[in-house]
Amino acid sequence: MSSGETLPAAQAGTVESMDCLVTIAASSGGRRIEISGSGAARFRSAMENKIIQVLDSLGGPGDLSVTVQDNGALDIVLGARVEAAYLRFREAMLR
Amino acid sequence: MRRTMLYLPGNNPNMLLRGHLFGSDGLIFDLEDAVSRSEKDSSRILVREVLRHSGFDGREVTVRINGLDTEYWRDDLAAVVPCRIHGIRVPKVDTPQTIRDLDDALSALESRASVPIGATKVFCLLETALGVWNAYDIATASPRVTAIIPGGEDLAADLRTSRSKEGTELEWIRRMMIVAARAAGVDALDTVFPSVTDEEGLRREALFTKQLGFDGKSVIHPAQIPIIHEIYDPTEAEVEKARKIVAAAREAAARGLGAVSVDGRMVDLPVVRRAEFTLERAGAMTEGGAR
Numbered sequence: 284m285s286s287g288e289t290l291p292a293a294q295a296g297t298v299e300s301m302d303c304l305v306t307i308a309a310s311s312g313g314r315r316i317e318i319s320g321s322g323a324a325r326f327r328s329a330m331e332n333k334i335i336q337v338l339d340s341l342g343g344p345g346d347l348s349v350t351v352q353d354n355g356a357l358d359i360v361l362g363a364r365v366e367a368a369y370l371r372f373r374e375a376m377l378r
Numbered sequence: 379m380r381r382t383m384l385y386l387p388g389n390n391p392n393m394l395l396r397g398h399l400f401g402s403d404g405l406i407f408d409l410e411d412a413v414s415r416s417e418k419d420s421s422r423i424l425v426r427e428v429l430r431h432s433g434f435d436g437r438e439v440t441v442r443i444n445g446l447d448t449e450y451w452r453d454d455l456a457a458v459v460p461c462r463i464h465g466i467r468v469p470k471v472d473t474p475q476t477i478r479d480l481d482d483a484l485s486a487l488e489s490r491a492s493v494p495i496g497a498t499k500v501f502c503l504l505e506t507a508l509g510v511w512n513a514y515d516i517a518t519a520s521p522r523v524t525a526i527i528p529g530g531e532d533l534a535a536d537l538r539t540s541r542s543k544e545g546t547e548l549e550w551i552r553r554m555m556i557v558a559a560r561a562a563g564v565d566a567l568d569t570v571f572p573s574v575t576d577e578e579g580l581r582r583e584a585l586f587t588k589q590l591g592f593d594g595k596s597v598i599h600p601a602q603i604p605i606i607h608e609i610y611d612p613t614e615a616e617v618e619k620a621r622k623i624v625a626a627a628r629e630a631a632a633r634g635l636g637a638v639s640v641d642g643r644m645v646d647l648p649v650v651r652r653a654e655f656t657l658e659r660a661g662a663m664t665e666g667g668a669r
Contacts, residue, residue, distance in 0.1 A: 360391040363424040
């Protein structure tokens with residue numbers, strides 16, 4: 284992609300209690316995962332594993348940027364939000 | 379036992395995960411009206427994941443899918459049927475053909491997901507005049523149908539009226555719903571009471587629908603649950619009377635008698651059945667509160 288082009292990005296989730304807002308965008312140089320919010324300090328490693336597991340199960344490419352704004356989302360909610368954001372991202376890429 | 383079935387918005391993890399703690403007999407994960415068009419996809423995934431990984435204390439779990447006149451319903455079914463839910467709540471059922479189409483789609487999904495064919499029950503929302511008129515035919519269109527439910531706002535709009543505090547516009551419809559449900563051998567469940575702060579109005583409506591013969595009511599707020607349970611649960615006096623009737627009927631049967639008198643009133647088979655139903659409800663109450 285040329286430097287002047289807008290990179291596709293997609294979001295899913297909310298910042299409400301027990302939820303998280305996941306943003307997925309194209310990136311260069313491998314997967315980048317950024318986590319902020321209530322679970323970031325204690326559960327970062329488990330959350331990263333969950334994100335990678337979901338993306339791998341969907342055949343997600345290596346070059347992706349994943350940003351999570353967490354407000355106490357359980358593992359299953361994080362997984363659901365990553366899946367929804369990735370499927371939206373993939374659709375945006377096809378347009 | 380379906381005294382109360384609580385609607386939970388399909389895009390709200392907090393409610394989906396904690397809704398069962400409020401003590402309703404059943405849960406309705408809502409993919410229809412509670413979810414905006416832009417969130418249909420993410421809610422479907424979220425509901426699927428919550429269904430896969432949670433137990434809900436053994437409550438009856440259903441999902442309200444989007445109507446068969448939308449582009450969403452097949453994806454909704456594909457997401458939730460493999461999770462082995464108790465049933466599907468289907469909006470705007472107008473004709474028996476809708477149920478036959480749904481039956482076919484459910485059977486195909488159940489077969490693919492190794493769910494026993496027919497395990498997913500169907501709760502029909504009759505939200506148009508045509509749907510209400512066809513209530514009996516809809517209720518008998520498939521053995522999957524386990525309940526019929528009159529609509530609220532949508533039905534009022536289709537009748538070219540609006541919902542009133544007194545429920546005048548739904549009165550005849552509720553009576554008809556009971557007749558159709560009993561004739562078909564399915565449950566009659568009432569629509570929601572929309573005003574969550576009007577406790578007196580809710581009591582009045584629940585007393586009326588219980589007297590008509592309804593099995594329970596859908597609820598949109600946890601605060602409505604104890605009120606409806608209190609009204610739909612048998613009173614101590616009713617339980618005591620039912621015990622006497624059942625005991626007398628058993629004694630009469632043992633002595634080869636057809637009918638018996640309890641407190642000066644002849645007791646025949648329908649009265650005994652009613653008493654057994656009362657005891658069944660009372661038994662469920664004492665076993666675990668909500669169930």
